[in-house]
Amino acid sequence: MSTEMYKPGSYPNLPPPPGTVGFYGWIRNNLFSSISNTLLTIVSVVLVYYLIDGIIGWFLFDAVFDADSKIECRKINDGACWAVITRRVGQFVYGFYPEAERWRIDISFLTMFIAFAPLLYPDLPKRKWLLWFSGIYPFFAFILINGGFFGLAKIEYSLFGGFMLTVILGVTGIVCSLPIGILLALGRQSKLTVVRTLSVCFIEFMRGVPLITLLFVASSMLNYFMPPGTNFSILVRVIIMFTFFSAAYIAEVIRGGIQAIPKGQYEAADALGMNYWQTTRFITLPQALKISIPGIMNTFIGLYKDTTLVVVIGLLDPLGIGRAALADTKWNGLSTETYLFVALFFFVSCFAMSRYSLWLENKLNTDHK
Amino acid sequence: MVKNKNKSSKPVIEIKEMHKWFGTFHVLKNISLGVNQGERIVICGPSGSGKSTLIRCINRLEVHQKGDIIVNDVELTGDLKNLESIRSDVGMVFQSFNLFPHLTVLENCTLAPIWVKGLPKKEANELAMELLTRVKIPEQALKFPGQLSGGQQQRVAIARSLCMQPKIMLFDEPTSALDPEMIKEVLDTMIELAETGMTMLVVTHEMGFAKKVADSVIFMDEGEIIEQNDPKNFFNNPKNDRTKLFLSQILNH
Numbered sequence A: 001m002s003t004e005m006y007k008p009g010s011y012p013n014l015p016p017p018p019g020t021v022g023f024y025g026w027i028r029n030n031l032f033s034s035i036s037n038t039l040l041t042i043v044s045v046v047l048v049y050y051l052i053d054g055i056i057g058w059f060l061f062d063a064v065f066d067a068d069s070k071i072e073c074r075k076i077n078d079g080a081c082w083a084v085i086t087r088r089v090g091q092f093v094y095g096f097y098p099e100a101e102r103w104r105i106d107i108s109f110l111t112m113f114i115a116f117a118p119l120l121y122p123d124l125p126k127r128k129w130l131l132w133f134s135g136i137y138p139f140f141a142f143i144l145i146n147g148g149f150f151g152l153a154k155i156e157y158s159l160f161g162g163f164m165l166t167v168i169l170g171v172t173g174i175v176c177s178l179p180i181g182i183l184l185a186l187g188r189q190s191k192l193t194v195v196r197t198l199s200v201c202f203i204e205f206m207r208g209v210p211l212i213t214l215l216f217v218a219s220s221m222l223n224y225f226m227p228p229g230t231n232f233s234i235l236v237r238v239i240i241m242f243t244f245f246s247a248a249y250i251a252e253v254i255r256g257g258i259q260a261i262p263k264g265q266y267e268a269a270d271a272l273g274m275n276y277w278q279t280t281r282f283i284t285l286p287q288a289l290k291i292s293i294p295g296i297m298n299t300f301i302g303l304y305k306d307t308t309l310v311v312v313i314g315l316l317d318p319l320g321i322g323r324a325a326l327a328d329t330k331w332n333g334l335s336t337e338t339y340l341f342v343a344l345f346f347f348v349s350c351f352a353m354s355r356y357s358l359w360l361e362n363k364l365n366t367d368h369k
Numbered sequence B: 001m002v003k004n005k006n007k008s009s010k011p012v013i014e015i016k017e018m019h020k021w022f023g024t025f026h027v028l029k030n031i032s033l034g035v036n037q038g039e040r041i042v043i044c045g046p047s048g049s050g051k052s053t054l055i056r057c058i059n060r061l062e063v064h065q066k067g068d069i070i071v072n073d074v075e076l077t078g079d080l081k082n083l084e085s086i087r088s089d090v091g092m093v094f095q096s097f098n099l100f101p102h103l104t105v106l107e108n109c110t111l112a113p114i115w116v117k118g119l120p121k122k123e124a125n126e127l128a129m130e131l132l133t134r135v136k137i138p139e140q141a142l143k144f145p146g147q148l149s150g151g152q153q154q155r156v157a158i159a160r161s162l163c164m165q166p167k168i169m170l171f172d173e174p175t176s177a178l179d180p181e182m183i184k185e186v187l188d189t190m191i192e193l194a195e196t197g198m199t200m201l202v203v204t205h206e207m208g209f210a211k212k213v214a215d216s217v218i219f220m221d222e223g224e225i226i227e228q229n230d231p232k233n234f235f236n237n238p239k240n241d242r243t244k245l246f247l248s249q250i251l252n253h
């Protein structure tokens, strides 16, 4: 028996009984806590084994990675026929961007990570310098991708396509919609009636209309609404629509965050003599944005995936490229492989965004509750 | 008994026949009150009697509709341009601390001095550390408010206000949200502050504090100042029946 006698006030801190914490504790509590739980665990493991066994075989071991057509694929093995992808990977990535100029896309894409790093990771060393690069990056990338300057050949937008188009539409939309969404959210809370009414109208209109309608408007009519003499290319018009559409959603998400801030925060800021913009910058937005991270990220991921809708107005996003590939008699009927590949690309991008947002949430958690 | 050497005859707050309504609800009625530099005033009264509203009118967190309020020779009116500068002369400590949870203790203290007063960051940090030392928590400077106890948070809130180097400090029930064992540390901080000659208006039911530091105690009920007297007379022979009832309720439990 371990019930030893201690004087009152001198009872020591004992370790917990064995098997209740740590690895074994976790296994026991989560997988084998009762007879039914144990049965469920065993059945699940068996099921997962058979599923994975078949899937991995189809995906990898029995798959064909190089062949000239579907028929040839089937002659070699009966798994997935990835040749439809590997033979056209250039198109999937770059659309019809000229092969000799694709290095421009590669450089833009790689340097994008350098431009984003200081924005995404506030603790980065030498952040101030990197931020300068972030500031000039949009111009840098535009010149590289679009061309027409410094002897770089101008590339027509109609040649853009594939994952490159997705990233251009998605990233530009995301980057532009956040500040616009913030302004709309602040506008909606404003004491100035005109500002508030305009914000509400804009938000409600954008949220009340299907995105696909906006894209048709962009492709056919938007030039009517623009000042005369301006003629935006279809790509810019589509980006504007994506940006406005997701800005409206982001505004509502952030408004929720702003409303969750206790009144006392504003009173404290007021009592310290801070004005509206100081309060907004240092008190309201940091707290509202932190609360809104999951909702904002949700909207971003939605926007990113919705870029596939441009296929309806004739832009060749990865799905468009995939359809073109499937229309080729050589690859007829390989839609599973094609769409899985496109899905995998989206999954990887979106999963990365989702992980980043979780990381950021944890990092900004100063409540310690 | 002369217990306050710092009290002068220079008025810093003058309230004359002031009224306030919330919609149609007449919350403050004909309030007149003068506060001299260095004076310490305790305001008590039942819940809902308008104590918070009264002191919030002094830094214009609430707007009065009739009568005059003059703070540091500036009259508080609707067309006031530099409300911010008046507010930075009047510090305020709230019942629920209202610290900024996303900023460290030090940042809580330096934010307003840097951005409102334009103090260089280094000086603001030094000032903040000095005041955090005065409220006896310099070692918590880099923690977040959520990591501190209630008493510590309230002392940070006091230091944060003092960093603006205000001429007047308003306290709205600073110890009401605290666990009993933490009330003393906050009251001690306030007593020390009183000894530096700060002009203080304190809404509180801590009658020990009132007896110890107040120059004058005010009893409010239903939006009116019912009685104002020095603590000795206020507690020993209250004149108004409502004051007597209130005192008997809070002193004999």
Ligand SMILES: Nc1ncnc2c1ncn2[C@@H]1O[C@H](COP(=O)(O)OP(=O)(O)O)[C@@H](O)[C@H]1O
Residues within 6 Å of the ligand: B022, B025, B027, B045, B046, B047, B048, B049, B050, B051, B052, B053, B054
């Ligand atoms: N913003 C407000 N709008 C309407 N009524 C209010 C508001 N703030 C306070 N009141 C009312 O005014 C009265 C006085 O409130 P308050 O000054 O907070 O009282 P105390 O601090 O003495 O408890 C209460 O009846 C309260 O319900």
Ligand SMILES: [Mg+2]
Residues within 6 Å of the ligand: B051, B052, B053, B172, B173
């Ligand atoms: Mg109150």
